[in-house]
Structures are given as C-alpha cells and as structure tokens.
Amino acid sequence: MAIIDMTMPKMGESIMEATILRWHKKPGDPVKADETVLEIATDKVDSEVPSLVNGEVTEVLFNENDVVPVGTVIARISSAEEIPGTGEEDLSLLLPDEEGEDTAEPAPVQEEEHPAIQPETPTGSERESGAGRFYSPLVLTIARNEGIPMHELEQIPGSGLEGRVTKKDMLEYVQHRKSASASQPKPPSPGSQELAPASEVTYAGNVEIIEMDRMRRLIAEHMVHSKQVSPHVTSFSEADVTNLVQWRDKVKGDFEKTEGEKLTFTPLFISAIVRCIKRFPLINSSVDGTRIVVKKDINIGMAAALPGGSLIVPVIKNADTLNLVGLARQVNHLAQAARQGQLKPDDTRDGTFTMTNVGTFGSLAGTPIINQPQVAILAVGAIRKRPMVLETPQGDSIAIRHMMYLSMSYDHRIIDGSLGATFLAAVARELEQFDGEKAL
Numbered sequence: 001m002a003i004i005d006m007t008m009p010k011m012g013e014s015i016m017e018a019t020i021l022r023w024h025k026k027p028g029d030p031v032k033a034d035e036t037v038l039e040i041a042t043d044k045v046d047s048e049v050p051s052l053v054n055g056e057v058t059e060v061l062f063n064e065n066d067v068v069p070v071g072t073v074i075a076r077i078s079s080a081e082e083i084p085g086t087g088e089e090d091l092s093l094l095l096p097d098e099e100g101e102d103t104a105e106p107a108p109v110q111e112e113e114h115p116a117i118q119p120e121t122p123t124g125s126e127r128e129s130g131a132g133r134f135y136s137p138l139v140l141t142i143a144r145n146e147g148i149p150m151h152e153l154e155q156i157p158g159s160g161l162e163g164r165v166t167k168k169d170m171l172e173y174v175q176h177r178k179s180a181s182a183s184q185p186k187p188p189s190p191g192s193q194e195l196a197p198a199s200e201v202t203y204a205g206n207v208e209i210i211e212m213d214r215m216r217r218l219i220a221e222h223m224v225h226s227k228q229v230s231p232h233v234t235s236f237s238e239a240d241v242t243n244l245v246q247w248r249d250k251v252k253g254d255f256e257k258t259e260g261e262k263l264t265f266t267p268l269f270i271s272a273i274v275r276c277i278k279r280f281p282l283i284n285s286s287v288d289g290t291r292i293v294v295k296k297d298i299n300i301g302m303a304a305a306l307p308g309g310s311l312i313v314p315v316i317k318n319a320d321t322l323n324l325v326g327l328a329r330q331v332n333h334l335a336q337a338a339r340q341g342q343l344k345p346d347d348t349r350d351g352t353f354t355m356t357n358v359g360t361f362g363s364l365a366g367t368p369i370i371n372q373p374q375v376a377i378l379a380v381g382a383i384r385k386r387p388m389v390l391e392t393p394q395g396d397s398i399a400i401r402h403m404m405y406l407s408m409s410y411d412h413r414i415i416d417g418s419l420g421a422t423f424l425a426a427v428a429r430e431l432e433q434f435d436g437e438k439a440l
Contacts, residue, residue, distance in 0.1 A: 001079065002079055002081070003076050006037065006073070006077060007072060008070050008072050009040075009047075009070070010070050015042050016150060017042075017068060017069045017070060017144065018067070018070065019040065019065065020038060020039075020040055020062055020064050020068060021038075021064065021065075022039045024036045025060075027057055027058060028056065028058075030056050031051045031054070031055060031057055031077060032054050033051060033054050034052075036048040036049070037057070038074070038075070041215075042218070051077060053081045054079060055078050055080070056079075057075060057077055060074075060075050061073060061074055062074050067144070069140035069144055070140070135153070135165060139153075139165050142167070148174075149221075149225070150225065151228055153165070215308070216310070219310065222372070223369050225372065226369050226370050226371070227369065230372070230375070230411040230413065231412040231413060232409050233417060233420060234367045234408065234409045235407065235408055236406070236424075237407075237421075237425050237428045239403070239404050239405075239406060239427075240388065240401050240432050241403070241431050242401045243433075243434045244402075244436075245402040246402075246436055247435075247436045248265065254440060255328075255440060259328070261325070261329050261332055262332060266331045267330075269431070270300050270302070270316065270331070270355060271327060272427055272430035272434075273300065273378060274298055274300065274320045275430055276427050276430060277353060280419065280423045282294060282415065283353065283376050283415065283419070285375055286352075286375060287375065297318060297352060298319050299315050299318065299319065299352045300319040300353055300355060301315045301348075301374075302331065302356070304338035304339075305339065306341070312338050314334035314343055314347045315351040316330045316331070351371065352374060354370075354371045354378070356379050357379070357380050358380070359380055359381045359382035363382060364381045364382055364405050365381045365406075366407055367379075367409055370411060375410060375415055376410040378407070380404060380405075381404055381406070384403055385403075387401075388403065406424060408423070
C-alpha cells in the first residue's frame with residue numbers, strides 16, 4: 001500500500017493560500033478516484049478537491065476554516081494503486097522532505113553569460129509569485145506565521161540556487177526583523193492601517209460596524225498590493241460605437257436562433273482588444289524584476305459579478321484563436337458559471353490582460369486597478385446617446401450618436417504614456433470603424 005500526499009492545489013498566479021471550507025471525508029473513510037475529499041476557497045473561486053486514486057483517507061492535517069499555503073500537504077490517502085503523475089495540474093502530489101530541501105544548500109552554479117529569460121517551471125512542491133520567484137511550502141509557512149506579506153517576501157534576498165529563498169534565509173530575516181522592531185517600531189506600509197485588525201476605537205454618532213468577510217479581506221489585500229507594486233497611470237478615450245450598436249441590434253435575434261447564444265457587447269469589445277494587442281504586444285506582458293515577460297498567449301480576463309456582489313475575473317484562454325461565435329460562447333459560459341458559483345480554478349488562471357465593463361453599473365468611466373501580475377486593465381463605460389458634430393465633405397452637421405468612454409490603467413514601470421494612450425486610441429478606432437454591413 002502506498003501513502004499518497006494530497007496537497008493544497010495551485011489556484012492561480014496571484015494566490016498563495018486557500019481556506020478549507022469543509023471536509024467531505026474523515027480518517028478511515030474510503031474514497032474513490034475523482035470523489036470530492038474537501039472544499040476550499042480563495043478570493044477568486046470556491047472549489048472542490050477530488051482524490052486522484054481509490055483508497056482510504058488515513059490522515060487529515062488541517063481543520064475547517066484553516067488557511068493553508070499552496071503546496072502544503074493537507075491529507076494522506078492509503079492506496080494500492082500506482083502514484084499518479086505529479087504534473088503542475090495535479091491536485092495530489094508527493095512533497096520532498098521540506099527540512100532537507102531547505103537546509104541542504106545546493107551546489108553553486110556558474111552564472112551564464114546570457115541568462116535565460118524564461119523562469120523555470122515550478123514543481124508541485126514550490127510556489128510561484130507574481131514576480132516569477134519560487135517558494136517552497138516551508139518558506140511560505142514561515143512567511144504566513146510571521147505575518148510577512150508577499151510584497152515583502154519578494155524583497156528578501158535568497159542564497160539558494162538562482163537566488164531562491166531558503167529556510168536559513170527566512171530564519172535570519174525573521175530574527176533581523178524582530179530585532180529591528182524591538183529597537184525601533186516599523187512604520188506601517190501603505191494600506192496596512194485599513195487591513196490591520198480592528199483596535200478598540202469609539203465611534204461617534206449612530207454607526208453600524210460590519211466585519212469584512214474572508215473574500216472582502218482578500219480582495220482588499222490584493223488591491224492594496226497592486227497599488228504598491230505598480231505605479232498606476234490612467235488614460236481616457238471616447239468612441240462613437242453607433243455602427244456597432246446598430247449592427248448588434250439588427251443581428252442579435254438571428255444570432256441567438258442560429259448559434260443558441262446571446263450576443264452581448266462583451267465579445268465585440270474583446271475582439272477589438274485582441275486585434276490591438278497583436279499590434280502592441282508589450283501591453284500583453286508582466287514584470288519580473290528588471291525583465292519584461294511578453295506573453296505570446298492572449299488570455300483575456302473579464303470582470304464578472306458573483307452571487308454575493310463581489311467581482312471575479314474569469315479568463316478566456318487564447319482569445320485570439322476564437323471567432324465571434326467562440327468568444328460569445330466563452331463569455332456567456334463564464335458569466336453564467338460566475339453567477340451560479342460554479343467557476344473552476346482553471347477558469348481564473350493565466351490571464352494576460354483584463355477588461356471590465358463599468359457601464360454595466362451605469363458608470364460613464366472608471367479608473368480600474370491592475371490585476372497583478374498583468375500590466376494593464378481596460379474599462380468600458382455606459383453607452384449613451386449624445387448630439388455630436390459630424391465632419392463630412394459637404395460640411396459639418398449635428399447627429400445623435402451612440403458614444404462610449406474607454407479608460408485604461410497601466411503599469412508605468414514599462415508602459416509609457418505614449419504607448420498606453422496609443423493603444424487605447426487604437427481600441428477606440430477599432431470600435432468606431434466596425435463594419436455595420438458585416439455578415440454573421
């Protein structure tokens with residue numbers, strides 16, 4: 001009989017931990033392959049974790065409501081079957097001995113004259129940060145226990161192979177951190193006051209105190225982290241989308257009859273964004289220290305509402321390979337799954353650019369916060385009819401047109417104002433030049 005370690009699965013680029021909501025199995029219970037063992041939750045999605053083998057649960061290592069770092073062993077299953085492969089997508093992985101992994105210093109390697117641009121692929125026992133560094137479960141556990149946030153962890157110099165942070169590095173840093181705190185109080189980082197535990201404060205007047213739930217706390221942390229990491233700049237543009245609106249009104253009935261899908265504005269917007277990303281590939285990138293990682297895959301995230309009122313960003317993978325029908329199907333499927341709370345972990349992973357429709361809520365424009373580790377996010381506002389001046393060879397005239405504001409926040413570390421504004425203007429032109437006679 002083999003003992004198989006079930007680990008907390010990797011749920012996305014920016015997620016380093018998940019909360020155990022409910023155990024479906026307890027020690028001694030039989031379990032079948034693909035049968036749910038527990039439910040977990042992050043700020044992005046709630047998910048069920050299945051067993052990969054037939055066997056018996058021998059040990060449960062965490063309780064419900066515990067917050068567990070990605071890659072940490074959470075349960076063990078005894079099985080007569082062969083141990084499954086340990087690819088990146090596996091939910092049940094065998095971890096090496098953490099003590100040995102971090103205490104044994106790797107042999108020094110000679111630095112290459114031209115270091116590789118792409119970071120190596122993480123294994124199941126490691127965790128990748130938004131900046132491209134990798135951390136073992138032991139390092140993540142120490143960071144969590146000592147209250148070290150990800151942005152601070154990324155600043156710790158590593159003595160391991162290729163600069164990785166080891167257990168020794170963490171213990172030395174923690175000791176130095178405590179000594180510095182004892183001699184001189186550490187000033188709070190930006191945003192820390194809002195996320196710190198509530199103190200005994202008396203509030204004047206008639207007030208109601210509402211404690212943030214788990215998802216709202218995590219969203220708050222991610223928003224503050226994004227502002228700390230990326231210097232945000234926002235550009236605005238305006239588009240005359242009359243041709244697009246009239247074409248959609250004309251064909252949406254036939255589209256639903258022939259394709260079985262509703263045609264919303266979202267796939268039309270995404271199609272225009274994808275065409276512009278191909279012309280300006282730096283918009284589809286991330287920052288890894290002093291390196292710019294340009295993504296060849298175009299995976300468009302779209303903000304969608306959850307049943308509780310929060311927003312989530314499911315991702316349309318390889319959006320550049322889909323036609324309008326394919327985009328419409330993906331948009332409708334992901335939006336429905338979000339509303340019903342049925343998104344899977346893979347549905348929110350690997351986004352390279354995000355679009356949010358603030359017009360859905362009646363806003364004319366917005367200044368969205370970048371979805372790390374991406375470098376840009378585009379917001380489309382509400383479409384409104386307005387009198388506009390039209391320039392024609394016969395002279396100027398005033399007409400009622402469908403107008404929409406677009407805004408894009410971008411990371412000023414690598415996206416200059418000229419590129420950001422040029423890309424946004426290109427998207428506006430794509431929408432304005434939509435072919436109103438286009439056939440389905």
